[in-house]
Amino acid sequence: MKIADKYVPGDIEGKWYDYWISGGYFHSEPDSRPAYTVVIPPPNVTGMLHMGHMLNNTLQDVMVRRARMSGMNACWVPGTDHASIATEAKVVAKLKEQGIEKSSLTREEFLKHAWQWKEEHGGIILKQLRRLGASCDWDRTAFTMDEIRSASVIRVFVDLYNKGLIYRGVRMVNWDPAAQTALSDEEVVFRETHSKLYYLRYNLIEGDGYLVVATTRPETILGDVALCVNPNDPRYKHVVGHAVRVPLVGRTIPVIADEYVDMEFGTGVLKVTPAHDVNDYMIGEKYNLEVIDIFNPDGTINGKVGMYEGMDRFAVRKQIEQDLAEAGLLDRTEAYTNNVGFSERTHVPIEPKLSMQWFLKMGELAGPALDAVMNDDIKFVPAKFKNTYRHWMENIKDWCISRQLWWGHRIPAWYLPEGGYVVAETVDEALELARKKGGEGLQLSDLRQDEDVLDTWFSSWLWPISLFDGIMNPGNPEIKYYYPTNDLVTAPDIIFFWVARMIMAGCEYMHEKPFRSVYFTGIVRDKLGRKMSKSLGNSPDPLDLIDRYGADGVRVAMLLCSAAGNDIMFDEAMCEQGRNFGNKIWNAFRLVNSWNIDENKEQEESSRLAVEWFGNLLDRTLVQVDADFASYRISDALMTIYKLFWDEFSGWYLEMVKPAYGSPIDGKTLAQTKMFFDKLLKMLHPFMPFVTEELWHGLKERADDESITISDMPVGGSYDENLLARFELVKETVTAIRNIRQQKNIPNKEQLKLKVICDENFCEVYNPVLVKMANLSEVECVSEKDPAAPSFIVKTTEYFVPLEGMVDVETELRKLNDELTYLEGFLASVMKKLSNERFVANAPQKVVETEYAKRNDAEAKIKAIRERIAALK
């Protein structure tokens, strides 16, 4: 295959993705190989690809591609999430643009619009993932509201209900007045808010005294039913049992006493509003107080009290402040900072509200799920998240699973005309149950299905099971083969929403963990450390980056700065580095590809040595990379290969085997070089799938169904550590000679002579390499120093580069003296250790021995330098 002269990522990437798809390389069916399964954290169906997705999916793809090449049956299942609140909000907004109010539509009409929206905008994100190179099994693409997944959700709901784990009840919930639905505790985010503390006067009914109450929410006086003080508070003992008048409202309410009240806070008097505060609700229950709900679902005031009706909660606050002041009932206000809960989705302040909701008891489910993580049956990477997980699991609260929305899985509960309800998977079953409960005469039309849908996470928590139909069809061959999955890659902010709940569902429905390990990525930030967000406008468009740097380049960029669990500071410059690396690989290929072969030519000794060395180095690197992957150090693995390719292979190996300009290369060396190239491409492929596939096809003729994606990942073998160490000395020698060239301004073309005082650290076997890499005419073993020649020492070996009249004695002496000073200091520190009896006595034998070795080396070097200085003088 012909390779273009210039590396232009855009020109090759699309082509290969199509090739992979038509070859079916990403499709998986159960077979005799071990399975390697990854389920994608399903993105919102109408979402757009952002940098977080890029990081997350690049990591998954690297792991999946590597597994696929390592003899495993890799299966990466993609899909999308219906994202109840987010999607419904988008559809409502869209309809509003068209002049349609949600309230004017029936449920069926609205859902029709929603599905239409989903068909139009849904799954764009999955197409975008293809640009990235994600090797998902697209034949398995799922959606949390498709047939199997929906049926699974309903079955699990009915099952949990029948087990007594799901119940319905009136509770104080987090109410989102914008979406007009209840939220789970996890969907509420607390933010520090600057507000005011209002001090209100409650006049006593008897006499003309008053009590002052501090509150942040004066509008809730409409729902006040009592004042409460601490029974031990001497200031207020005399008023307990008396009555006061609610400011403006005029209602008479009692003053009660309860130790819950903190005497230190505010004035030590608490107003009790059971409908609009969780703690007040508990006090209300305890003292059997009335509950006055003053809000409509949208956060406006209702007609119960007959004041401020229809006004928004925040407008009322302002109005009431003014009215209180005018009535002389506002004692004072002061600035105050407190934490206010906001809706994670709609970003409006949450209203604690009493309402009838469905809940799932979590206590029993949490036990086994906690154990699985704490005993490392499920491995968290990094492990620090185990703490977070444990804390949440040990303090878990019941999960509010109902949402007052239409887009989602409708709760399979049907109400009977005479009260009561039944829970069943289908309406027919419901009718059957209903007849048993409420009489044989009941008809379908008598049943009324619950209006609410389930929390989105109530479907996602089944994802690793429902993707393989393990709920509806337990024990089927697919679930048996693919479950438990291997690695889950996700962000730590959904550890409770998703990870914890999947583990609970796995333990409950499979009696087995859903995945073997969880890799937590960091949050992608910009280079200033700010979270990337739409509103800041600091998030680059991933597709734009791909257009400019290629998917391979962006993938490398993401990975280079992504230690697990650490936030990643994304800098576009990293993309440039990634693209440059692709370019490097490309050009190395072009060089190898340009060589003409002469089958009759003997292999040069320098080439033979180069092949021997690089083969060992490759083995060592493969072992290293294996270890990196085993401990999820993906970024390190890439850097290891990066340096292997750029520095060792391109910088050293290729230069060593490169034939002289215009001459051909021997067959043996070329074959071995191409073999190395093949292995390097395979090692790089999980990280940079496109450029490696292109060049792999360029390496030799391939059959139509061949692809690097399904080739075998090379495995590391044994290697000669000593050989590698010796070679490092050769490289040091070459570098030293290059330095002399640079200092003396000697062009590379000019050949130099090298004299060596051979000792045990000099290995003349490598002379051919020295000759080639440093452009030497000869390497001569001598016993006499050459005071007239520039010299250097590698380890303990002295080298001289004879140059006619080019020695600058001054500079040479200064250099030598500098080195001498350093070595003498070094020796002194070693001697200090060795003369310390306690060190010699207490330190391990090995450590002491290395100190002696250091001393001997240093002494030898010092001696050599002294001699040289003497000779120069």
Add this chain to the structure above:
RNA sequence: GGGAGUAUAGCUCAGCUGGUUCAGAGCAUCUGCCUUACAAGCAGAGGGUCCGGGGUUCGAAUCCCUGUGCUCCCACCA
């Protein structure tokens, strides 16, 4: 208010069980080079109070205490 993490070169980060991998890597910077694959490159070089202060030890970037900075999670104080 409770808990966790983190602080190492200009930047992003390695440094695992204290000791030749102990002060490292990549990028950036500086100095030479259009050397016949690559200037998206090649050859070199410089750069650090390992956050401050104590301690343990023969020996501390590493362990302990303490202070400071940053980050995150959890929590109803009106």
